[in-house]
Amino acid sequence: MAEPLALALDIGATKLAVALIGPDGLVVRGDRAPTRRDEGPQAVLDRLLDLAQRVRGDAAITAAGVACGGPLDARAGVLLGPLHLPGWDHVEIVRLVEDRFGVPAVLANDASAGAWGEFRAGAAKGAGSAVYLTISSGLGGGAVLDGRLLVGATTNGGELGHVCVRPGGRRCTCGRLGCAEAYASGTQLVERAREAMADGRASALADVDDLDAEAIVRLAADDDLAGELWAEALTCLGQLATDLVNVFEPEVLVLGGGLAEQEALPAAVRTAVTLNAMVPIRRTVRVERAALGGTAPAVGAGLLALERVA
Template structure:
């Protein structure tokens, strides 16, 4: 297998670039703010500049690009990712190949994260894993019997849109009661602002973020209510996924997964509520790659494409 790949991770708030070797080790990495309101051209210019700095004198064999969907991985086109307003039909693979001079591969970021943790992280000793990333959104991916599941149009793995509260809150996808509508950081903040606007007594303020809500969960009634509700929904989702896929490992990633109690709550939910033979197999683990899983996975997939 070729020695290294550039890996680009295009998020709502950050751009990250890593140089990843064939074992999934991150040799160099840098990140910067996305500033998505600047528009695709300006954001991509910052991304290419970041990639060139990380590449340095190296000549990577390929470029892996991780981004949320919807996307068309076969055509290498972003079809209007929900976290990137205005990015409609951006030919990201062609643009990367023209600027960086190496063959490029596009993959959904959560699917890339699942592959990264499977190949080089918390599930490296397993044959199957389910991956959930809990941050501004709620994404997921699955590897079963050593194969990454991506779906017919490479947009599969939208595990955050499993309904856990039928008829509940409206989700950004248009349905009601999706796990993402309760667990995602943007949704936590939205619920907090709704309660504040309705006159709810709370120490939370209008500029609160999801980390702040989690941090105040032991000291503020509204924060406790929102955070407990999020953990309950995440536990329900995790149990459903463990029952459906029977993975050896359920990996939890993303900024909110670092908050005290999240991994433990999900672990307890799976241990108590998953079907007995299945819960004896599955273990719940915090991601080992510390937020780099999408980049690592994208880099490894790109290397596998060109080997």
């Protein structure tokens, strides 16, 4: 008998990703397309479902999983105006997927799905508990304790990027002051650089076309502004990570997202946890770079879907 397969759909701000996922988390095949969210929800949904149809091909699937940022209602299968998708108000995404493919579907927050993917098939495989942080354009995460994914009362828990690390500090996109995301996400690194230069701060960053977080990291050793921004981001991530391991006491802290590929980031987090986390937590927690990369949300969503129908 063939192994069951899940169709996994990951809805991001800039890209749509679809993959066929096996019960071991193996990506059988997958593809991507630009989101082009400015075209509106219907055009993006049509593109997403058509992409999923192409990836599925003639494969027999038993379930489908959808990963997307919140807010959402995972139990009802509805997107409730995700912050990265303007105009997506009360989109019944699970119903749309089930109608198109004729199999049960589940919805999960993308960072929570990423946490589950790394726990079941990635850097935390074999552990009993893990915390996952994804540091890219935004800052998110999820936690798995004693083998259970924590999702909260309304399935919107796990907003780990909105832990306060600078009380009274910079206003975050969520409206609160001093969130980790306001200092350590790629989007906010770029925003802070532009604000500083607009206020007259001299920097080599002014000569960078299409400024992004990677350019800030690349110039951090030679440019004062870039160096200050990157150093503060690493400090805030170290504070966040220390708080999280003290609260959850995971066996593994997994660092994912594009910025986690920068060698300085996991090194800084590992040092902060080693120096500042409580004893004996600091002696037992492992800080690991994510193993699944950008496929973690899709893998996690696919596995959650397979487990739901098992």
